[in-house]
Every structure is written in C-alpha cells, then in structure tokens.
Amino acid sequence: AQKITQTQPGMFVQEKEAVTLDCTYDTSDPSYGLFWYKQPSSGEMIFLIYQGSYDQQNATEGRYSLNFQKARKSANLVISASQLGDSAMYFCAIPSNYQLIWGAGTKLIIKP
C-alpha cells in the first residue's frame, strides 16, 4: 500500500531564507506522481507542484521546486526566498487506487 511520511511536524524559518520540507513515500506502482499542497489557516487546499516518476527533471513552479530523489523515494519541497504568506500547513500526497494518500503535514511558520 502507498504511504507518505512527513517527518517535520513544524518548522520556523526566517523570512527570505530558503526552506526544505521533507517527504518520503512508499509505493509499489512503477508509474506514479507526487503532489504538494499548501493549506493556509483559511482551510482551503492549494495545489503547488507535481512531479511525475518518469520526469527527467525536477519540477519547478515559481519559488517552489522539488528535490526528487527516486532511488531514495523522497520528494522534498524547496521554497526559495520565503515570504510571510508562506506560513501554512504543507502536505505531500501520492495517488493510490482512486484517491490521494496524504502525509500528516508540516506546519511552516515564517518569522519576520
């Protein structure tokens, strides 16, 4: 069965610094994708970035990038030049049958 592990319950980062959020996964599917979502205090889940298992390059979307290490089964999210608005919960997810399996999330707090 697919499983997602996010080992950092919470992180404090100084504004403008880069931050890396960890995500490791376990899957038996040869073809899969990894999703990252942001959940601000308002509650809505916001899609950030997607990495396909066969993608040759690490995914990037603006200030978000993925450090995808397939052999280690890790897909860490990197946020460059953090901003106060980045303070939120961040979730990693992987498809399994007809649903996404979610990690427990990391609460990121950006300090001014």
Added chain:
Amino acid sequence: DGGITQSPKYLFRKEGQNVTLSCEQNLNHDAMYWYRQDPGQGLRLIYYSQIVNDFQKGDIAEGYSVSREKKESFPLTVTSAQKNPTAFYLCASSSGGNLYGYTFGSGTRLTVV
C-alpha cells in the same frame, strides 16, 4: 470563475442529529471526493464518486452517506451513527481521476455541541 463551493463554512450539530454538508462544482469534473481532516493528521477519504449516480466508500465511510444525482453536486450527510464527527471536511473534484490532482473547496468545520 470555476471552482468548488462548500457550505456552510461552520456547522454545529447536536448529539443524535443528522447534518448535510453541501458541495457544488462548476468545473465540469467527473470525479468528486469527500475527505475528513483531524488536527495533526493528513486527509482521509470518506466517499468518492467517479460518475453520476455512482459512488464508492473510502477508508472511513462508516457513519456517513452521500448522493450523486447531478454531476455538479455531491452532498455529504453525517449521520448520528458517526460517533466522533467533529472535524474539518473537505470536498474535492478532479477531471481525470487522482493522477491529475484535485481542486478543493474551502471546507466545512463541523462541531458537535
């Protein structure tokens, strides 16, 4: 603009009552999902529907019921059989199944009083 609308944003339920959470989408997505979120945990799937008039149980379906009479609507009823219903409920939809990610609503926070 297309999106998913969940209502109400906050809902209070007395012990023994059934309550229904609304989820409406105008994205023309075939698949819709209901997830439950508890503090410090990831999302857990309650029910999902890939097509009108068809739906499947997720991992924690006990005490919940759904219907899918229209493509746009996927209401969730929390019944009195759900022993611990206090949680944050998120509705989502997707156009091509889970491989393409979801669009989420803004959620409903249900509290038992």
